[in-house]
Amino acid sequence: MRDFVTRQGEIRREVVPTQSKSLAAAALRARDLMPVASAPGRSAQRAEAQADRRFPMRKAFLEPKISDPNGFERVIGTSNLLSINFLDRGRRAAAAVCRIKAPADGGAWYGTGFVVGPRLLLTNNHVLSTPDEASQVEAEFGYEHDLDGVLMEPIAFNLSPHEIFYTSSELDITFVAVTPLSQEGIPLARYGRLPLLPVTGKVVHGEWVSIIQHPGGEPKQIAIQASQIMALDQADVPEVDLDTFIHYSSDTEPGSSGAPVMNDQWQVVALHHKAVPKPQDKKDDPLEFIANEGVRISAIFKHLESQRFCQAQAGRVLDRLEMSLGLAPMRRAVDSDEGLLEADRRPLPLSRWTQVSGYDPNFLSHCIDLDAIYAPALAGGLVAPLRDGLSHELAYHHFSAVIHKERKFPLVTAVNIDGARLIHPGPRKSTWRRDGRIADEYQPGGEFYEKERGSDPVQFSRGHQVRLLDPCWGDDGADIRAYAEDTFHYTNAAPQVQGYNDIDWGNLEDYVLEKAQTANKRLSVFTGPIYRPDDPLYGQDREGGPWRIPLSFWKIAVLQKTQTQIAAAAFIVGQVQYVQALYEAKVFSGLKPYTVDEMRQRGIQTTIEAVERETGLDFSAIRRFDAQGSLEVTRRTHWLRDLRDVVI
Structure with a gap:
C-alpha cells in the first residue's frame, strides 16, 4: 500500500501489484502472444501475418547468441548481458527528460515530460490541459544526482503555448513548444531530444522496457529493465483500446505521468500516463491495479495525421516531429503555384480537343x-x-x-x-x-x-x-x-x-x-x-x-x-x-533497425x-x-x- 496526494489535494491509497513481474515473465514464455496493434490501413489478415513473425524475430534480435566454444562460461536462466554502451545511451536519452513544475496553492504539483523535436515537449493532457496552464509551468532539466551523489540545481525553461500547443484528452497527450533558452541563458539544445518513430514493431510482449521519470516530483529516476510488456485480455479490461495503449509492469508514482517508456535500443515506445485498475466486483472493494499503461507512439502519429488538415497545431507538431527524424516536410509542391494564385480561366472550347489523341x-x-x-x-x-x-x-x-x-x-x-x-x-x-x-x-x-x-x-x-x-x-x-x-x-x-x-x-x-x-x-x-x-x-x-x-x-x-x-x-x-x-523488413529479418541517419535517406x-x-x-x-x-x-x-x- 502507498498513499499519495493528487494535484486536486485528494488523498488516495494505491495497492502496488507484487506479482506483475512474474506475470510478465510468464507472458514471455507464451509462444502465442503477439502484438495487438496493426499497421494503419492494413487488413486484419495482413496484420496477423506480420504479428506471427514479429515475436520470434524481435526476440531473436534482442537475444543474440554468444559463442563460447570452450564452454568455460554458461548463462544460468535468461541472459542479463548487455553491451556496456547501454548505460551511456541511456544516460544520453535521460538528458531530454524534464520535471514539469506547476504552481499551486501552498506549493506546486509535478509531472514529467521530454523533448521530442526542435523545441517541442511531450507530456500528458492531464498534466497540461490548456495553454493558460502551460504558460504558468516550468520545464526543469537536469534535476538529478550527479556521479558523486550531489543533487544538481534544475535548469528551468518556460513553455511557449502561443507558438505550439496541441492536446487530446482522448489520447491523454499534450505537445507544447519550449523557449530556446533557459532563464539563465542555457540553450535547450544542450539536452538533446528523443525522436519519435511512427513505425510499429519497436517492442513485443514480454520484452523489457525502461521508464525515465520524476516520481513524486523527486529528482530524476529510472525503472531500468524492471518492467515487461504485458498482454491484457480484452475481456478483463473491455473499456481499454488495446490498439492505442500498451501495458507493462513497472514502478511509477504520481509525478511519473508524461514519462517516456523505452525499449533496449532507447527508442520511445509509449508515453506513460496511468495505471490500469482491476475491475471491481463490489463497489466497496479496495482498488487494485493490474498494469501500467502508456499511449503507443504509433497511435499518436495516427491521431496527428487524422487531424493534420483540421487543426493547424497538429500539422505544426508533425512538422517538428518529422524534422527531428530528418524527414523534412515538403515545403513546395512540384510544378505548383507559389505566392498569389491567379483567378481560374474559363474552360477551353470543346473544339480544341477534336484532333487530340x-x-x-x-x-x-x-x-x-x-x-x-x-x-x-x-x-x-x-x-x-x-x-x-x-x-x-x-x-x-x-x-x-x-x-x-x-x-x-x-x-x-x-x-x-x-x-x-x-x-x-x-x-x-x-x-x-x-x-x-x-x-x-x-x-x-x-x-x-x-x-x-x-x-x-x-x-x-x-x-x-x-x-x-x-x-x-x-x-x-x-x-x-x-x-x-x-x-x-x-x-x-x-x-x-x-x-x-x-x-x-x-x-x-x-x-x-x-x-x-x-x-x-x-x-x-x-x-x-x-x-x-x-x-x-x-x-x-x-x-x-x-x-x-x-x-x-x-x-x-x-x-x-x-x-x-x-x-x-x-x-x-x-x-x-x-x-x-x-x-520492419530489416528488423524482422534479424538485422538491426534503421538509425536516424538512415531514416534521413530520401525515398524508396x-x-x-x-x-x-x-x-x-x-x-x-x-x-x-x-x-x-x-x-x-x-x-x-x-x-x-x-x-x-x-x-x-
Missing part, C-alpha cells in the same frame, strides 16, 4: 493499354465518366488523365515523352482551368485550393501529376506552349501535402526526364495518388467538400532502353506506411506489384519488365540515398 499505348515497342490499367477501378464504379457518357479518358497533347469518381482527383495519368524531340515551352504561366468535357463535380477548382475560400488552416498547392515539361515535345512548328497549357487543368492536379516526404519528387521527375532526354530515348510515365479510406478530411465548409486528402503518391516509369527492350521502375512517396515497411524504389496492391490498378502488361521486381532478393524495396541508386 492523348496518351499513345503503342509509343514504346511494347503495347501498354491505359484502359487495361484502370479496368479494375472501372468495374468497381470508381471511374468518373465524361459528359458524353461514352468514355472515361481525358485526352491532352501526349498525355491522358482518368479521374477518380469519389475522390475527384486523378486516378491515373499517363504521358509519353520523346527525349530526342523535347522543346522548352518558354516562360511559365500559372493559371488553371477546369475541363469542359467532364462535370465540375469531379474536378475541384479554385474554391478548393484558395485559402480565403474556407476556414481551413491549410492551403494546398496544385500539384501537377503530369509535369509541365513532359508533353512538351514535337517537330519544328509544334504549338509547344499549348502542350504545356494542357497540364494546367484541374484534372491533372492533386493537392500536395506536408507528409513523410521520403523523396524529393521534383528531383525524381527531373531524373526520369533527364534519363530520356540525355539518351534521346522514349519514356512512358504513369502517376497518381494512393487513396486510402482513412485519409484525413479537409474542407468541411468549402463548396463541394469535404474531401479526403491522399497522403501518398506513386509513379511508374517505363523506358525504351533499346529498339526491342524496355525496363520499368516503380516509386512511392508518402507517409509512414513505407517507412514502416522498410523498418519499390515494385510494380506493390503499386498494384496499394492502388488496385492493373500493370500486368509491364510487370515482367520491373527492374526492381526482377532482383533475386527477398526484400525488393530499397532506400534511395541518391538518385544514382535508381534501378531502371
